[in-house]
Amino acid sequence: MREPAPRSYRAPSTALVPAVELRGLVKTYDEGELSVPVLRGIDLCIEPGEFVSLRGPSGSGKSTLLNILGCLDRPTAGRYVLGGTDVSALTREEQAWVRLHHIGFVFQSFHLLPDATAAENVVLPLFYAGVRRAERERRARELLERVGLAHRFDHVPSRLSGGERQRVAIARALACRPRLLLADEPTGALDSRTGASILELLLDLHRRERLTIVLVTHDPGVAEAASRRIFMRDGRIEDDARA
Template sequence: MITLRGIRKTYRMGDQEVDVLRGIDLDIRENEYVAIMGPSGSGKSTLMHVIGCLDRPTEGTYELNGTDVFAVDDVGLAAIRNRTIGFVFQQFFLLPRMNARQNVELPLVYAGVPRAEREKRALEALGRVGLAERKHHRPSELSGGQQQRVAIARALVNRPRILLADEPTGALDSRSGRMVLDLFDELHREGKTVVLITHDPEVAARAERVITIRDGQIIRDERKEGAS
């Protein structure tokens, strides 16, 4: 599903160049649950941005479902993101003046989905994360864990094949974090490809495969015994 070859990302800071990714080769199969782990500054979030078509590398190739991603223009990349990938971040990025249902609907608004279908699918997604009864609540009326579950519903509403999560439990207490990770486990069992970015070994242990990145390079790629 995901094939990266020779991925390099270099940023220019004044008259200096900083290599954030230094030759990443990576394959992720459909319905894998992968954790990408590393310390702050290791390049793991930059790698997620490349996988999620949010950023282009300085060098390298990326095929997603057989499509050469970097041969596609920015409009095409936006379409790929909207159809194929759902994003969950540490910060929830919910709009404070909108209720839960309206926040979940937003990707469908951008996709031009008619209103009645938007509402139906948003309610289905909220039900999937156990928050259908909170559909009229604004973010300020929800706990941190509930806000993250609304963000997950928003990531799911376009029925993506891939779920990318960047430190999704970082802003949550331990109980809320476990609930979110339990939900990722369920989504994986139902067929989603899950790629989880984390610095926490306990969070990474939920995945069936753990990739460790340091100084912009993969230094370890381990699969749990019995994982397919």
């Protein structure tokens, strides 16, 4: 189960290599005879350390774009280069490896394992990365401390508040020290005050650790917090504004 990371992947990305580079990205879904276009040619370059918000009406393709950015899905056409490596046509095993080592996910509904404690949830990626138990334990404390939940170490998700669950999920996303954090409506299931504190945590990670973040949201207020705001419509980027 141990998978030593190839050094080339681990190399710190310099400003010369974009964190994310999309060229002519197209995604269509085959519905029987019909093929439904969802992404109609996306060109996008995200520099390391950028905080990008992604907005758009339902069906504009932002979730599909996020799935492709997260190596959960493959583009029908076009290229996706992540940290200098083309990841457009990886096998499922390779996709899993890239997700594990380079991408952190934060979801609207947290997606924590209900039977596992906060600590166990946080270190699940480390389990798949083949990190030993003692090291996992140490990392769990460190990560939970980072998101301000050191005192919730042994709690199962059902005993945590919504905000606390999202913090656990963020800690889990950081477990393998990814270069890219993808957040799909991370505040969507939270009340505005808790949502604001989660957003604050993400901003803090972005500022202090130069983490590249792509955040999908409906909330213009949340989108405002990002240093770069992209608006999508009908599978195309309609607006791309830097603050």
